[in-house]
Amino acid sequence: MRIDLHAHSTASDGTDTPAGLVRNAAAAGLDVVALTDHDTTRGYAEAIAALPEGLTLVTGAELSCRIDGISMHMLAYLFDPEDPALLAERELVRDDRVPRARGMVARLQDLGVPVTWEQVARIAGDGSVGRPHVASALVELGVVDSVSDAFTEQWLADGGRAYVPKHETDPFEAIRLVKGAGGVTVFAHPAAAKRGRTVPESVIAELASAGLDGIEVDHMDHEPATRARLRGLASELGLLATGSSDYHGSRKTCVLGEFTTDPEVYGEITRRATGAFPVPGAGGA
Known part of the structure; x- marks a missing residue:
């Protein structure tokens, strides 16, 4: 069973439409794909309508967060997209x-x-x-x-010459909001140092104590030694360890299914979620 829990569409900064994304996921041999556009759920309806038979869609979002001046992303899965508190925060981030x-x-x-x-x-x-x-x-x-x-200091990286900050959610608040909407939270690419400063492991431990469900371990921006270290940290903190492509279509070099999540971990994510359920494909248009 091949499961990719991090992919983007044209609803945010991917180049595949939501319909194209699920078709490409099926063509890549995936059994499960998560649609996790930045701070929006706008692609859900199109993706579900086009969902091919044999592919299951996990609805989600990648929430923009910041702590101690460090930008971070929180993957949220299977939450109620109409939950008023989480919707208001997503709109605040998106409007900025x-x-x-x-x-x-x-x-x-x-x-x-x-x-x-x-x-x-x-x-x-x-x-x-x-x-x-x-x-x-x-x-x-x-x-x-x-x-x-x-994404360097010369141009758009955090603190770069052309960088401009935006509203970003405190990650502890993000966990509270997602949990309140029945969802599951996973810290995306926590050690992607090429993107800028990363959150210390001591803060990840605090997030775990606050209800964080998992960390994204297997990711293109993590070297093998980093993945091994993160896997150990997840075990130590009782966190789920996920893997995914962070697919953006032609905007990045990663491909669907480049990294995947263990089926047992996926099963635990679905067991914890109460806000929404995975959508099995029935042969979309």
Whole structure:
């Protein structure tokens, strides 16, 4: 059983539509895929309508969080998408994305980069605009060779020359909100040092005590030694250890199913969730 619990669509910063994502997941031989767009559930209906027979969809989101000045992402699975408290917080984060992206465009222009808001908006389409869309504009302009190359101190990384902060949720509050909506929480790529500063293990222990369910261990931004260390930490703290691709379509080099989650861990996630249930495919259009 092949299970990938972290993938993005055009509802945020992926390049596959939600329908295209589930079709590509089935073609990649996955049995389960999670739709975890940034701070939005907007892709759910399209993905469910197109869900192929034999593929199960886990509904979720990747929540933007920050603690002690360090940006982090919290994967939330199988929560009630209409829960008022969690919905209000997601909307607060999402609504701050446009002024933030406009601010990054302005900073890049001040640095002599001929990027425009119209270009970034075109790349984002109907998705929740984010740094990857600005990074894609830099690729289009030939400023950097890849989206990853834009996430440096020279450009868009935390504290970088063109970085602009946005509203981000305290992770302890995120855990409380997701739990209140019947969901399950997993700290995404906790040791992805290439993205900037990472949260200390002492804070991960505090999050575990506050109800965090798991950490994403097997991920493209974790070297083998890092994965081994995180797996040990998960065992020590009683956390679930997940694996996933963090697929973004053509925006990143990772492919669906590049890393996967153990079926027993997936089963425990579904047992803990009360806000929603996995959706089995019945042969979508």
